[in-house]
Amino acid sequence: MKKHHIILVIILVSIKGFSQDVNGFFVKADAFFNSYVNDGKVAYSKIQNNQSGLNELMKMAETVSVSKEDAEVYQAFWINAYNLSVIKGIIDNYPTNSPLDNAGFFDKTTYRLAGKNITLNDIEHKLLRAQFNDARFHFVLVCGAVGCPPLINKAYMPNTLDAQMETQTKKAINGNFIRVNTKKKRVQASQIMEWYKADFTMDGTTEINFINQYRTEKLEGKYKLSYFQYDWRINKQ
Structure with missing residues (x-):
């Protein structure tokens, strides 16, 4: 076992109430993402040629037990899942x-996860967004398309989840998620x-306020907001 993963095991085991099945899942997921993800892109061809690691992870995820009361473990598990x-x-x-080339990819195809038969939309909308008011989910749930924020080459971990979500949100807001024309005071x-305007305007805030919360170079003055077309091409290496 690599030194990196030995350290992860020690950290995860030390977390109070951390069940062994979840522990093993996080460690294996971390190794998987590290092996097959680079610069936000996924080596699908390599995975297809050797599916044992992915299938083992999906099998492990079937029997994992998580609870909303242990929010960090719960969220980290479902994001990785x-x-x-x-x-x-x-x-x-x-x-x-593209994922959209496959009928029912998000709303019909089910996966056996944590004792549930569940779709991707159910994970995102029912288990995460509906339970926790946090727009940052949109920057860590990766739909398999170029238009998504990039997939990281490690697992989301309970003890680092908030920092990881914060980092990915900042990267997106200061990267390709928005396009700014300061001269014309326009932002795309x-x-x-x-699509998820309500998530970015909670508590009376605006989309511009949300952007400025994470953007290094603030949008000063009145900016006109519009949206650019989503790129649904697969995020392959």
Whole structure:
């Protein structure tokens, strides 16, 4: 076992109430993402040629037990489970040009996870967004398309979850998620911000306020907001 993963085991085991099945899942997921994800892109061809690691992870995820009361473990598990299930869905239809090329990819295909038969939409909308008011989910749940914020090459971990979500949100807001024309005072955002407007305007805030919360170079003055078209091409290496 690599030194990196030995350290992860020690950290995870030390967390109070951390069950052994979840522990093993996080460690294996971390190794999987590290092996097959680079610069936000997934090596689908390599995974297809050797599916044992992915299948082992999906099998482990079937019997994991998590509770909303242990919010960090719960959220980290479901974020990783979502991202792995997207990869599984693409591999099951590979080669494919887009997740949208496969009927029911998000709302009909089910995965056996934590004792539930569940779709990708159920994970995102019912288990995460509906339970926790946090727009940052949109920057860590990766739908398998170029238009998504990039997938990281490690698992989301309970003890680092908040920092990881914060980092990915900042990267997106200061990266390709928005396009700014300071001269014309115009900003274009990913359609994610249009589709989930309510998530980015909670507590009376505005989309511009949300952007400025994470953007290094603030949008000063009155900016006109519009949205650019989502890129649904597969996020393959």
